[in-house]
Amino acid sequence: MNVTRILYRGSLSSCNYACGYCPFAKTTNTRAELDRDWQQLDRFVDWVEASQRPVGVLITPWGEAIIHRYCREAMIRLSWMDHVHRVVIQTNLSGHLDDLSEARVDRMAIWATFHPDETDLPRFLKRCQTLDDLGIRFSVGVVGFKEHFDAIANLRSRLGSDIYLWVNVPKSSNIQYSADDVHFLQSVDPYFRWNAHRWPSLGKPCQTGWSSFTVDGEGEARRCHFVDDVIGNIYQDNIWASLQRRDCPNATCGCHIGYVHRDDFELDRVYGGNLLERIPNHWPDVDSTMTHPPSPHGLPIFPHSGD
Ligand code: SF4
Numbered sequence: 001m002n003v004t005r006i007l008y009r010g011s012l013s014s015c016n017y018a019c020g021y022c023p024f025a026k027t028t029n030t031r032a033e034l035d036r037d038w039q040q041l042d043r044f045v046d047w048v049e050a051s052q053r054p055v056g057v058l059i060t061p062w063g064e065a066i067i068h069r070y071c072r073e074a075m076i077r078l079s080w081m082d083h084v085h086r087v088v089i090q091t092n093l094s095g096h097l098d099d100l101s102e103a104r105v106d107r108m109a110i111w112a113t114f115h116p117d118e119t120d121l122p123r124f125l126k127r128c129q130t131l132d133d134l135g136i137r138f139s140v141g142v143v144g145f146k147e148h149f150d151a152i153a154n155l156r157s158r159l160g161s162d163i164y165l166w167v168n169v170p171k172s173s174n175i176q177y178s179a180d181d182v183h184f185l186q187s188v189d190p191y192f193r194w195n196a197h198r199w200p201s202l203g204k205p206c207q208t209g210w211s212s213f214t215v216d217g218e219g220e221a222r223r224c225h226f227v228d229d230v231i232g233n234i235y236q237d238n239i240w241a242s243l244q245r246r247d248c249p250n251a252t253c254g255c256h257i258g259y260v261h262r263d264d265f266e267l268d269r270v271y272g273g274n275l276l277e278r279i280p281n282h283w284p285d286v287d288s289t290m291t292h293p294p295s296p297h298g299l300p301i302f303p304h305s306g307d
Pocket residue numbers: 015016017018019022023024025026062063064092115
């Protein structure tokens with residue numbers, strides 16, 4: 001059965017954390033803005049319910065959404081729809097999680113990011129334990145800043161070995177890794193090199209706009225978060241009829257939720273049905289043929305030392 005992946009991002013634009021590199025750090029929304037985001041999300045969930053299409057939903061908020069009860073309620077609702085194969089959210093894992101026990105937990109998954117400057121490891125691990133106790137699968141991620149390497153090593157050593165820990169490379173900071181850095185990061189996340197570059201993508205076949213698309217709070221659908229062209233509105237158009245294979249119109253693509261849909265990368269071999277939650281299919285077994293992606297022509301951030 002073909003499952004269409006939908007990435008949803010409403011109008012929320014606030015977060016309780018203060019990560020220095022993020023535009024949503026310590027931003028707040030007014031009550032009226034949160035009510036609007038709530039209504040948008042409810043409308044989207046109603047649409048998913050009515051569509052009866054086999055879908056997976058990944059909520060990719062601008063900021064932190066699951067701290068809001070209405071977001072958890074929406075996820076719980078989605079999880080009980082027979083045609084919704086997965087409901088996933090990106091989160092800093094700071095919020096209450098216990099009421100997710102009301103969900104059909106085998107359909108739910110969490111993409112959790114650890115921010116060492118914003119929380120401490122025991123608190124974060126306790127939230128991971130809560131997910132475990134609830135039976136909700138999750139991946140954990142970090143941003144590969146060098147000043148966080150000790151925290152990353154500590155996290156890896158204390159997370160269960162069955163939990164995948166991914167590393168995102170802060171490409172916009174022009175970080176340069178040494179051979180030792182690369183060795184360390186590769187030991188944490190065997191697939192981290194896929195995230196190390198902005199991949200040249202112009203004209204490359206990409207599943208976005210075909211087997212996956214994004215939706216904003218007003219229902220505007222785009223092939224991905226990185227191409228502005230609207231392909232339809234889910235509330236006004238038959239969006240399913242608008243889906244077709246398209247090549248990438250952008251020069252580069254450097255974000256996991258984007259390039260993971262590239263046909264030529266074949267990353268479904270790594271993630272399979274767990275692509276939305278970023279959990280490798282056979283983790284902790286590793287497909288070593290996928291740990292060394294092709295050489296890009298982007299910014300070199302690795303040493304040329306044959307590491
Ligand atoms: S937790 Fe995420 S959304 Fe919040 S400030 Fe940090 S990077 Fe931004």
